Amino acid sequence: MAVRALGNGIKKFLEQELYRTNRSPLEYVALISLGLLVTAIAKYPDRAIFTRARPDLKGKEAKGLPIVGNLFDFAKYSDNPLLMLYNGFQKYGDVFALTIPGRGRFIFINNPELIEHVLKTNFNNYIKGEIFSVQVRDILGTGIFVSDQEEWRFHRKTAVNIFTTKIYRQFSEDAFPAGADILCSVLAEKEKLGQTVDMQELFMKLTMDVFGKLIFGFEFNSLRTEGPHEFGDAFDYLLGNVDSRIQNPFWQWTDMITPGKCTKIKNALAILDKYAYMAVKKRRNETEEEKEKRPKDLLDQYINHVRDDGTTPTDLELRDVFINFMIAGRDTTALTLSWQFYSLMANPRTLKNVLKELDIVLGGVEDYKFEAMSHGLPYLKAVFHETLRLYTPVPRNVKESLADDVLPDGTIVYKDDIIGFSTWCMGKNKSVWGEDAELFVPERWLNEDEPSTLAPVPGTQGISPFGKFRMESQHKFNSFNSGPRLCIGQTFATLEAMVTSCMLLQRFEFKLVPGQPTPVPKPSAALPMRDPLMMQVKRRS
Numbered sequence: 001m002a003v004r005a006l007g008n009g010i011k012k013f014l015e016q017e018l019y020r021t022n023r024s025p026l027e028y029v030a031l032i033s034l035g036l037l038v039t040a041i042a043k044y045p046d047r048a049i050f051t052r053a054r055p056d057l058k059g060k061e062a063k064g065l066p067i068v069g070n071l072f073d074f075a076k077y078s079d080n081p082l083l084m085l086y087n088g089f090q091k092y093g094d095v096f097a098l099t100i101p102g103r104g105r106f107i108f109i110n111n112p113e114l115i116e117h118v119l120k121t122n123f124n125n126y127i128k129g130e131i132f133s134v135q136v137r138d139i140l141g142t143g144i145f146v147s148d149q150e151e152w153r154f155h156r157k158t159a160v161n162i163f164t165t166k167i168y169r170q171f172s173e174d175a176f177p178a179g180a181d182i183l184c185s186v187l188a189e190k191e192k193l194g195q196t197v198d199m200q201e202l203f204m205k206l207t208m209d210v211f212g213k214l215i216f217g218f219e220f221n222s223l224r225t226e227g228p229h230e231f232g233d234a235f236d237y238l239l240g241n242v243d244s245r246i247q248n249p250f251w252q253w254t255d256m257i258t259p260g261k262c263t264k265i266k267n268a269l270a271i272l273d274k275y276a277y278m279a280v281k282k283r284r285n286e287t288e289e290e291k292e293k294r295p296k297d298l299l300d301q302y303i304n305h306v307r308d309d310g311t312t313p314t315d316l317e318l319r320d321v322f323i324n325f326m327i328a329g330r331d332t333t334a335l336t337l338s339w340q341f342y343s344l345m346a347n348p349r350t351l352k353n354v355l356k357e358l359d360i361v362l363g364g365v366e367d368y369k370f371e372a373m374s375h376g377l378p379y380l381k382a383v384f385h386e387t388l389r390l391y392t393p394v395p396r397n398v399k400e401s402l403a404d405d406v407l408p409d410g411t412i413v414y415k416d417d418i419i420g421f422s423t424w425c426m427g428k429n430k431s432v433w434g435e436d437a438e439l440f441v442p443e444r445w446l447n448e449d450e451p452s453t454l455a456p457v458p459g460t461q462g463i464s465p466f467g468k469f470r471m472e473s474q475h476k477f478n479s480f481n482s483g484p485r486l487c488i489g490q491t492f493a494t495l496e497a498m499v500t501s502c503m504l505l506q507r508f509e510f511k512l513v514p515g516q517p518t519p520v521p522k523p524s525a526a527l528p529m530r531d532p533l534m535m536q537v538k539r540r541s
């Protein structure tokens with residue numbers, strides 16, 4: 001009633017004014033718009049519209065333009081969003097903020113104490129949230145990576161059951177060597193033909209094949225396929241696209257007006273769906289006899305789950321499980337292996353140490369026992385962790401705040417503020433990792449005075465001379481996340497990378513193809529290299 005009365009009042013006033021001043025309605029619209037704009041500029045002089053003034057963030061907030069805040073900073077760094085964060089931390093310290101219209105205020109944090117608070121101490125207050133969910137819903141649906149609270153608890157409980165030490169033992173001794181052996185046969189073939197290889201492409205194919213088979217019983221066979229695989233290609237395109245959605249708050253509109261973009265996204269999604277539904281259909285049609293013959297996997301965990309109301313997961317829900325886990329299992333490990341092999345080739349002293357350790361510990365024997373891969377090769381394990389520290393495959397992340405909060409350094413967080421953090425930036429933070437933070441130094445992970453083990457572990461021929469591997473806290477070494485949402489596949493990834501590295505380095509010599517540019521990351525939700533990682537391979541004599 002009151003609104004209608006107010007509307008009528010305004011209408012009457014405007015009619016009288018139009019009559020009295022002889023102005024056209026268009027002139028009035030222009031005047032009112034100008035009035036609103038001037039008011040908005042006065043109210044939001046250096047920040048995005050509808051964000052609150054935060055004098056308490058003085059010295060920590062990047063000054064923005066009236067109404068649009070830091071929108072143009074976001075746009076300026078669309079090709080290198082990590083650099084925007086890196087420069088921000090360099091300029092403002094471990095906390096800095098900026099505002100974006102439609103998104104609100106981002107508070108970026110860059111030290112272990114703050115990370116621990118957000119990811120563990122006050123875990124329930126910091127959720128994935130609606131903005132992230134909308135950005136990735138068409139790809140990830142309602143899977144573990146986008147879910148919060150009850151839905152997330154369901155996924156977590158269902159998934160962790162499958163990742164047991166018993167399973168890891170089998171993977172380390174059989175499945176991972178079998179996958180690496182196929183990769184070696186591709187390398188041997190290429191060597192015979194005198195061809196160079198793109199190791200990034202091959203590692204992506206390896207992890208896709210191994211993960212598809214072990215976790216969903218699905219054979220991609222991409223390593224045996226020459227050239228790119230359509231599932232991998234579609235995946236890479238969509239992950240790159242997620243990055244532009246994070247960077248551009250108006251992506252829904254810009255996607256619509258960019259010629260061909262919506263069709264490209266639709267086609268890529270159709271390819272992901274095709275493979276996910278193929279895997280689900282195959283499993284649903286399996287006979288009891290077939291079921292008996294194979295080990296239980298993640299798809300079984302989900303398919304056999306009966307909810308309290310008696311329902312079981314639909315094909316669409318299983319599609320989401322497939323896609324979420326394929327992202328987890330394919331890109332992360334493959335990209336880490338790519339950066340690790342690059343780092344080894346770029347640091348000959350490190351490579352020499354790895355080969356020395358392999359000779360002493362494995363002595364040319366291809367026996368990849370769980371214990372040997374977990375504790376027997378501290379130097380190689382240090383190389384893997386140093387790679388993850390500098391080239392983490394999940395380079396940045398955001399959380400939405402459900403309620404007002406205060407961070408340990410006194411920074412106030414209001415409900416709906418977005419907390420951003422970047423493991424990639426924290427790896428380069430000198431106050432966290434020391435003056436050599438930006439250098440590749442595997443030795444920082446080793447207690448060189450302590451023996452790695454007191455007696456040879458099963459599957460080894462000798463004890464590593466490089467000391468004992470020393471793990472850092474989850475909040476400092478945040479590449480596997482921390483707190484209740486710690487990566488489920490940490491051991492899986494570590495073992496797969498260790499076994500693959502061992503077999504490849506035992507069998508082949510690798511050399512970077514001369515003249516190629518130093519690898520740089522390509523904008524993506526993960527950390528792919530922008531260009532292929534071309535190497536020459538030669539069988540070890």
Ligand code: HEM
Pocket residue numbers: 144145156159328329330332333336388392393394397478479480481484485486487488489490492493
């Ligand atoms: C080097 C390899 C890997 C790295 C660096 C890595 C890193 C991460 C990170 C940073 C997260 C948190 C993501 C987020 O909350 O947005 C995460 C979550 C997760 N990872 Fe990994 N990951 C790796 C490999 C794997 C593998 C091989 C698997 C599967 C076996 C896996 C399964 C998962 C799952 C299921 C989650 C979601 C956990 C949750 O939300 O509760 N990851 N991982």
